Amino acid sequence: MTIRFHEVTKRYGKEEALDHINLELQPGKIYGLLGPNGSGKSTTLKLITGLVYPNQGNITVLGEEVTRKTCKQVAYLTELDMFYEAFTVEKILSFYASQFPDFDIGKAKLLIQELKLEPQKKVRRLSKGNRGRLKLVLTLARNTPVILLDEPFSGLDAMVRESMVTSLLRYIDFSKQTVIIATHEINEVESLLDEVLAIYNGHIVGHEHVETLREEYGLSVLDWFKMKMEEKGV
Incomplete structure (x- = not known):
């Protein structure tokens, strides 16, 4: 397995x-x-990266307990x-290539073309959508x-989201990589997902294969998620 959480509890103060x-x-x-805002999605990702550590339990990535060393195995879009x-x-790409030995500059340049980013444009002049595209490029190129x-x-x-979903499908190596997308934009990601987890108030309240939801229960991911939240009174 790639990632394992065992009895993990994380507190911030009380x-x-x-x-x-x-x-x-x-x-x-x-x-x-x-999950809704404040449910624990971002904390879960930060624990995998080693940006924060659990108060109880342990987390392993590729069989090793999470440390600053294991964070090299993780590309994180925050x-x-x-x-x-x-x-x-273009300079941002070169900077990332100098910082991360696993950064594939060739892949990054292909992504830049696909997502229609201008290499010579300064970051401060990028729109919010193009800044989002650039973050995705830098993550997927590792x-x-x-x-x-x-x-x-x-x-x-919607147009930016659609182009980003297309890039995700094209540039992920499904034979080797594990991808976790924490989001409340459920409709956009449903076509990407193999499995879905619902988190609420710091607890995993559901975990299903997307194919099972569709074929056995006749549910979309959004319908399933709404059902799980209704069970919790949300």
Whole structure:
């Protein structure tokens, strides 16, 4: 397995973000992590990267307990936008290539073309949609076993979201990579997902194969998620 959570609890002060989570994620799959704001989605991703550590339990990535060393196995698209504003798109690619040995500059340039980004344009002149595209390029161009996408479509218009979904399908190596997409934009990601997890109030309240939902229960991912939230009184 690629990622394993065993009895993981994470607190921020007195607030419990995750409560005794158990989870096993396999290679070669795209997982949707769905939940309302404050449910624990971002905390789950940060724990996998080693940006924060659990108060109880343990997390392994590729069989190793999460440390700053294992974070090299993870490409993480965060909601935050942390670019050097004076850099051009092309210079951002070169900078990432200098920082990450696994960064595939050839793949990045193909993605830049596909997502219609101008290499010589400075970051400060990019629209919000194009900044979102650039973040996706920088994440997908890393050849890591784990890819984490935290709200990759937040605030983007439908055309931008559609182009990003197309790129996700084309540039992920399904034989090697495990992808987790944390989002509340459920309709956009449904076509991508192999399995879906519902998280609420720090607990995993559902975990299903998307194919099973469709073929055995006749449910879309959105219908299933709404059902899980209704069970919790949301």
